[in-house]
Amino acid sequence: MDYIKEKTPPIREERLGACMAFGGSCCDISNQSKKGCLFNNNRTFSQSQGCQLTLSLAILNTIRDSVIIVHSPIGCGANLVAQAGVSKGYQKLRDPNAFGLRWINTNLDEVDVINGGEEKLRSAILYADREYRPSAIIVMNSCVPALIGDDIDTLIEELQQQVAARIVPVHCEGFKTRIQATAYDAVYHGILRTLVGIEEEEADPVIIDELEELKKRYRISRTVNVLNVSSMSRSDEQGLVKLLQSLDLNVRILPCYAHPDDFEDSFEAALNVSICATHDDYFVEHMKSKYGVPFILRTIPIGIANTNKWLLDIARFFGMEEQAQKLIDSEVRELNQALAPYRQFLQGKTAFLGGGEIRIITTAELLHSLGMEVLGLRGFHFDRYGEGLLEELMAEIPESEKAIINIGTGQPFEQANLLSRYKPDVFVGHPGGNGWANKQGIPVFPLFGQAYDYMGYVGVYEVARRLTRTLKNTSYSQNLVKHVRLPYRQDWYAEDPFAYIKQDLAL
Amino acid sequence: MSKFVERPRYVCSLGGAVGTIKVLPRTVPILHAATGCGGNVATALNQAAGYMGSGYCAGQALPSTNTSEREIVFGGEERLSEQIANTIKLVDGDLYFVITGCMVDMIGDNIHNSIKQFNGGKARVIGAETGGFRGNYYKGYEIVLKTLFQDFVEKNPAKDKGLVNLWGVVPIQDVFWKGNLTLIKDLLVKLGYRVNTFFGEGETLEDLQNSAAAALNIVVSDTFGVEAAQVFEEVHSVPYITVPFPIGDHGSQRFLRAIGNALGIEKAFVEKVIKEEQARYYSYFERIADVYSDLDLQRYAVVVGDSNYTQALARFLADDLGWLPGLAVVTDFLDDEQKDTVRGQFNGYESGIEAEVVFDTDASNVGKYIARHWGQSRGQRYFEGFNPGFILGSAIDRDIAEKLGVPQLTVTYPISNRVVLDRGYAGYSGALRLTEDILSVLVGNR
Numbered sequence: 023m024d025y026i027k028e029k030t031p032p033i034r035e036e037r038l039g040a041c042m043a044f045g046g047s048c049c050d051i052s053n054q055s056k057k058g059c060l061f062n063n064n065r066t067f068s069q070s071q072g073c074q075l076t077l078s079l080a081i082l083n084t085i086r087d088s089v090i091i092v093h094s095p096i097g098c099g100a101n102l103v104a105q106a107g108v109s110k111g112y113q114k115l116r117d118p119n120a121f122g123l124r125w126i127n128t129n130l131d132e133v134d135v136i137n138g139g140e141e142k143l144r145s146a147i148l149y150a151d152r153e154y155r156p157s158a159i160i161v162m163n164s165c166v167p168a169l170i171g172d173d174i175d176t177l178i179e180e181l182q183q184q185v186a187a188r189i190v191p192v193h194c195e196g197f198k199t200r201i202q203a204t205a206y207d208a209v210y211h212g213i214l215r216t217l218v219g220i221e222e223e224e225a226d227p228v229i230i231d232e233l234e235e236l237k238k239r240y241r242i243s244r245t246v247n248v249l250n251v252s253s254m255s256r257s258d259e260q261g262l263v264k265l266l267q268s269l270d271l272n273v274r275i276l277p278c279y280a281h282p283d284d285f286e287d288s289f290e291a292a293l294n295v296s297i298c299a300t301h302d303d304y305f306v307e308h309m310k311s312k313y314g315v316p317f318i319l320r321t322i323p324i325g326i327a328n329t330n331k332w333l334l335d336i337a338r339f340f341g342m343e344e345q346a347q348k349l350i351d352s353e354v355r356e357l358n359q360a361l362a363p364y365r366q367f368l369q370g371k372t373a374f375l376g377g378g379e380i381r382i383i384t385t386a387e388l389l390h391s392l393g394m395e396v397l398g399l400r401g402f403h404f405d406r407y408g409e410g411l412l413e414e415l416m417a418e419i420p421e422s423e424k425a426i427i428n429i430g431t432g433q434p435f436e437q438a439n440l441l442s443r444y445k446p447d448v449f450v451g452h453p454g455g456n457g458w459a460n461k462q463g464i465p466v467f468p469l470f471g472q473a474y475d476y477m478g479y480v481g482v483y484e485v486a487r488r489l490t491r492t493l494k495n496t497s498y499s500q501n502l503v504k505h506v507r508l509p510y511r512q513d514w515y516a517e518d519p520f521a522y523i524k525q526d527l528a529l
Numbered sequence: 530m531s532k533f534v535e536r537p538r539y540v541c542s543l544g545g546a547v548g549t550i551k552v553l554p555r556t557v558p559i560l561h562a563a564t565g566c567g568g569n570v571a572t573a574l575n576q577a578a579g580y581m582g583s584g585y586c587a588g589q590a591l592p593s594t595n596t597s598e599r600e601i602v603f604g605g606e607e608r609l610s611e612q613i614a615n616t617i618k619l620v621d622g623d624l625y626f627v628i629t630g631c632m633v634d635m636i637g638d639n640i641h642n643s644i645k646q647f648n649g650g651k652a653r654v655i656g657a658e659t660g661g662f663r664g665n666y667y668k669g670y671e672i673v674l675k676t677l678f679q680d681f682v683e684k685n686p687a688k689d690k691g692l693v694n695l696w697g698v699v700p701i702q703d704v705f706w707k708g709n710l711t712l713i714k715d716l717l718v719k720l721g722y723r724v725n726t727f728f729g730e731g732e733t734l735e736d737l738q739n740s741a742a743a744a745l746n747i748v749v750s751d752t753f754g755v756e757a758a759q760v761f762e763e764v765h766s767v768p769y770i771t772v773p774f775p776i777g778d779h780g781s782q783r784f785l786r787a788i789g790n791a792l793g794i795e796k797a798f799v800e801k802v803i804k805e806e807q808a809r810y811y812s813y814f815e816r817i818a819d820v821y822s823d824l825d826l827q828r829y830a831v832v833v834g835d836s837n838y839t840q841a842l843a844r845f846l847a848d849d850l851g852w853l854p855g856l857a858v859v860t861d862f863l864d865d866e867q868k869d870t871v872r873g874q875f876n877g878y879e880s881g882i883e884a885e886v887v888f889d890t891d892a893s894n895v896g897k898y899i900a901r902h903w904g905q906s907r908g909q910r911y912f913e914g915f916n917p918g919f920i921l922g923s924a925i926d927r928d929i930a931e932k933l934g935v936p937q938l939t940v941t942y943p944i945s946n947r948v949v950l951d952r953g954y955a956g957y958s959g960a961l962r963l964t965e966d967i968l969s970v971l972v973g974n975r
Contacts, residue, residue: 067615070591073565095631095661096534097541097566100573106536107924108945122928128533135635135662146533153535153893165563166631166662169601196565197597197632432568432589435619454571455589457582509557509586511621522615 023307029175029191031211031304033199035061038303040201040405044429045436045520048399048412051427055409060429067522071431073196075164076101077205080252082192083109083125084278086117087157089150089187090125093143093174094164098196099127112472115256116279126150130166140172144181151185158217158282159187168195188282190216201403202431203300203378210305213277214312217285238290245272245291246336247315249302252278253470258477262297262323265333265478268349269342277305289313293339297322297332297477298380299407321411322380323477325388326354327418353479361392364486369393371493374444376400376437377452377469379408383415385450385469385476385485390419392486397444398426400437402452428519434458438508439519448493463503465496531862536892536925538834538860538942539702541661544570545669546628548578548701551587552728553737557622558586559656560593561609561640562630563601566661567593577924577942579704579949592616601636610643617652623734624681626673627656634660655680665862666702667753667835674757677737678764685741685765692723693792694743694767696758697750698774698955700728703837704944708953713749713775716785716956719802720794741765745792749774749784751870752836752861773874774837777845777960778810784956810957814849817968826971829903829915830854832884833895833922834941836861839886840874842921842940845960847882850967852919856902857884858895895922896929919967936970 025031034040041060044051054060075098082090083102092099102125113120126149128142143161150159163174178189192212194205246266250259263273276288294309294317296302306317318336323329330350337346372395375382379401386396401408416423426444428436434455441449441462449459449466456466467489470476475484539545543562547570550558560567571588575581583590594612596605609627616625625647627640640656647654657676659669674696695713700706710729717724725736725743746761746769748754758769770791775784782803789799820826830852832842839857846852859871868888875886887898903915918935920926924945930937939946940954940963954963 066611067619068593068595068612070560070567070571070589070593071564071595072568072571073563076565076569091533095541096537096539096665097544097570097573097661100540100544100570100577103537103540103943104572104576104945106577106943106945107927107939110928123536126533126535127537129531129537131531131662131664133530135631142533149533149535166635169632169635196569197563197601200564200595200597202565202568434590454568457588458590509590509620509622511619514619522619 023304024311025211026214026308026312030193031204031207034201034204034207034403034405035199037207038405040203040403041429042200042403042431043523044404044427045523046427047423048416048425048427049423051404051429052409052412052416055404055406060404064524065430065433065522066524067435069433069435071200072202074194074199074202074205074208075099075162075196077202078162078192078194078209081206081209081277082160082162083123084113084252085158085160086113086120086279086281088124088160088282089154089156090160090162091128091143091146091150092125092162092164093128093130093139093146093167093172094162095130095166096127098164099125099162112256113279124154124156135166135170138170138172139167140174140177143172143174144177147178147181147185147189151187156187158190159185160190160192160212162192162194165195165197188216190282200431203403206301207304209277210308213285214305214308217282218288220286241272242290243292244270245274246293246295247274247276247288247291249294249296249305250275250278251298251301253472254477255472255474258475258481261475261478261480265349266336269337269340269346271340289315291315293318293336295336298378300378300380303407319407322384324381324384324481326357326391326479326482327387328384329478329482330354357479357483360483361486364490365393367490367493368486370395371447372397372444373448373450374398374400374441374446375450375469376455378402379404380411381469383408383411386422387415387419388482388485389450390422392489396422396425397446398428398440400428400430400440402429402431404429435510435514436519438462438510439515439517442515443519448489458508460499461502461506461508463499465492465499467492534890537665537890538923538925539666540570540573541665542663542669542672543628543630543659543661544573545666545702546657546659546673547587547591547669548574548666549670549673549699550626550628551584552700553624554732554734555623556734557616557620557625558591559613559616559625559627560591560630561605561612561627561633561638562593562596563632564595564597566630567591573943574701577945578701579944579947581701581704581949586620586622592620596630596633601632604636605633605638606640606643609638609640610646613643613647613654617647617650617654623653625652625654627654628659628673629657631660631662634658634662653681667699667861670699670702670753671756674754675760678757678761681738682741682761682765683738685739687742688744688767689742690744691721692725692743693717694725694727694740694746695749696746696754697748697771697837699753699837702835702942704942704949705953708951709955709959710953711951712953712955712959715958716781716806717747717788719806720785720788720792720799722792741767743767745770747772747788750837751874752863752867774841775956776841776954776963777849778807778957779848779879780841780844781806781956781960806957810961813961814964817964820968820972824972826968828852828917828919830919830921831856831858831895831899833858833920833926834860836863836871836874838941840871843875843884844878845963846921847884848879849960850964851880853882854884856898857886858898859886859888860890861888862890863888892925895926896932899929899933921967936974938967938970940966
């Protein structure tokens with residue numbers, strides 16, 4: 023993969039043929055996805071979703087010692103407004119000196135739409151550098167400047183000579199794609215182009231100390247980059263680090279909550295380990311083609327089976343399978359003992375899941391391993407990475423072929439129809455759409471959370487424990503369903519839940 | 530010419546339009562905007578607004594064309610017509626309100642071509658261009674009101690002398706809007722009027738539709754809703770007055786007298802209402818006398834936020850609570866004329882306190898104004914300073930409060946560190962809530 027020379031990354035509809043509208047069984051989607059005929063599907067009624075810019079912030083607003091400039095009219099990046107003043111806690115778990123959110127909006131108005139917004143961006147960059155003296159200034163380009171033709175790259179090149187901070191352009195214009203996860207490519211594209219790699223003069227010292235060089239090479243040969251996601255908790259992160267340390271590996275955590283400098287020598291690693299392909303494929307592919315760093319991208323360590331796979335894949339790379347297997351055996355033995363009472367409680371309970379493809383498929387496996395029945399899945403989008411995981415799920419749990427799968431970012435009207443049809447005991451959903459399930463009287467277990475554990479062996483126990491708690495008292499949702507109604511007309515619930523999906527088979 | 534904003538306290542006009550429509554009874558917003566606009570503003574209209582929730586049909590449920598590159602190139606009117614038709618089919622509402630984002634406005638899609646197709650149908654469909662480059666949240670509020678006044682409120686030459694309309698308390702951007710509307714309505718009811726608040730408790734769309742019968746539009750703001758009230762006057766011949774948002778005894782007295790004056794209510798009756806309110810108010814307010822004096826709870830204070838709140842908070846702190854609110858930072862987009870009007874609202878304090886009023890949109894500057902106003906400690910032995918201080922502002926101002934080591938209460942947008950349900954700060958009762966909240970911060974952290 024080599025898009026890094028381009029100013030902007032390709033969109034995922036094109037790069038991965040990602041699909042954002044589908045309804046059918048797991049078996050159906052698997053077959054159609056293989057034929058590559060899903061990416062053009064659409065809706066004749068749609069509800070709001072986020073854009074690349076919104077989701078880019080999920081990573082960017084965690085980067086330490088940096089300032090974000092949203093180059094747009096005043097509303098873009100509005101999720102920062104919601105996080106201001108309350109997000110410092112998570113930052114402090116990684117950096118006791120965290121500042122809280124620092125961002126600037128260039129406030130493009132009616133005049134700028136006609137005359138261009140470059141001057142406002144220039145003044146914002148100079149202000150950010152002067153006011154905060156940050157390590158990095160992250161410039162996010164939005165729809166309006168893209169349409170009016172602001173050349174932010176040339177401006178940044180010019181200003182880079184004048185400011186101390188490194189300026190990172192991120193091209194994340196919302197209208198370009200409906201696959202929100204293109205955001206991750208936009209962010210990594212900016213990081214790869216500006217933060218990764220050491221300046222020539224630093225890279226080649228005049229005198230080479232051979233012993234130091236050997237030590238360094240050994241250190242690199244035992245170093246893995248674990249690519250975290252901002253939706254995971256600090257303790258999940260620490261749990262995964264501990265597992266890898268028990269294989270005598272050094273772990274470098276990127277990109278969330280990293281310092282801009284941490285990316286500089288990130289290519290000095292034996293292996294890139296992703297915990298979510300939706301997040302990382304663009305980065306690890308480029309790190310491979312540009313720096314020769316191999317990667318593992320298969321699955322996320324959620325549930326026993328996938329944690330085992332994740333760990334064994336890494337161990338295999340370092341020739342430590344046997345050691346890893348021993349670790350797995352002892353971890354799983356201890357975990358299974360701890361899970362016994364929860365399995366008894368959760369046995370036969372039904373669940374419906376919604377969220378990112380990687381998380382929902384692996385969490386489905388986790389719930390199944392606790393004795394629960396998974397009635398259906400709703401994925402934000404679907405691409406080859408979901409396809410691979412779904413194959414594995416259907417191979418391991420044959421009855422999952424029949425489970426219903428609905429692809430759509432948000433689209434709670436389809437969710438409402440499906441939930442009223444399938445009436446699961448619990449909805450395991452992506453934050454943002456969970457309240458709707460609650461109002462239908464269905465208790466909710468969030469698919470992820472920054473304050474809770476979900477990953478590794480501890481994560482399995484924690485999910486089982488919290489899920490049991492969720493189901494011990496469902497009064498809140500029971501109260502809501504009696505007194506609140508969703509906005510859809512009653513006859514919608516009798517209609518085909520996928521009635522508004524247009525499958526474009528012509529292409 | 531406008532400039533960049535460092536940590537803005539508002540979203541765009543599209544967000545303001547969504548927020549305003551979102552809380553109008555049985556009204557369904559339909560977004561014709563780029564993929565992401567709806568999702569982008571959703572958190573700001575929920576988590577940043579005291580966790581007010583998705584509402585009836587907003588948040589992720591907000592119908593949206595999710596316009597992408599194809600429509601930007603080839604035009605999106607056809608897609609909009611399809612979206613409107615299917616929204617009416619799927620979503621139960623009495624009024625469907627089409628609003629637009631920047632990209633759609635810039636490529637020149639004409640939403641009215643699509644809207645026209647639904648004329649005469651069972652569902653009412655109206656629309657307005659609200660692309661975010663037009664301004665901030667307040668602009669969206671203003672555009673939505675104007676559109677409602679022009680296209681939805683029914684003409685009615687007959688006026689009802691006992692009915693007034695209430696505007697200027699901006700839903701969601703004033704996170705306590707619903708409580709505030711109830712509280713202000715209560716005051717007007719005591720003056721003997723029936724009141725449409727449109728966004729408050731127990732309101733219906735019919736109230737809005739029939740609002741041209743009102744004798745007066747009362748805009749509880751010198752900045753928000755004024756343009757819309759002018760439109761209302763032009764279209765429906767209902768005059769309007771603007772009156773500052775009231776918090777506490779001194780603010781509410783001025784409010785009640787101004788309304789009494791405008792409506793020609795007998796002075797003695799207005800004074801009687803004020804006396805009754807005061808009697809109840811001070812029967813609670815006196816309770817804190819012990820703790821106030823025992824712990825010396827008088828503070829220097831800074832108020833940060835919009836032009837409605839800052840003047841009301843400063844007057845309450847100075848004249849009711851006896852504090853020293855030396856500095857007010859007004860964070861709105863205002864022209865010079867508006868600034869003069871707003872500045873005027875900080876005058877005439879009974880206490881004789883004068884607040885320095887600054888207009889600045891950038892959050893980092895709050896700390897600089899505090900340092901300028903009270904001086905900055907350089908380790909000298911004898912130093913005046915902002916101590917004991919208190920900041921009344923938004924969640925954004927928690928950073929500067931923490932840096933200065935002074936307590937802070939979040940009362941202006943964004944409010945992400947509190948959950949707000951029916952609480953309001955307006956009038957007499959609201960000021961008691963505010964007193965509880967402010968003093969709770971102080972007594973809780975000893």
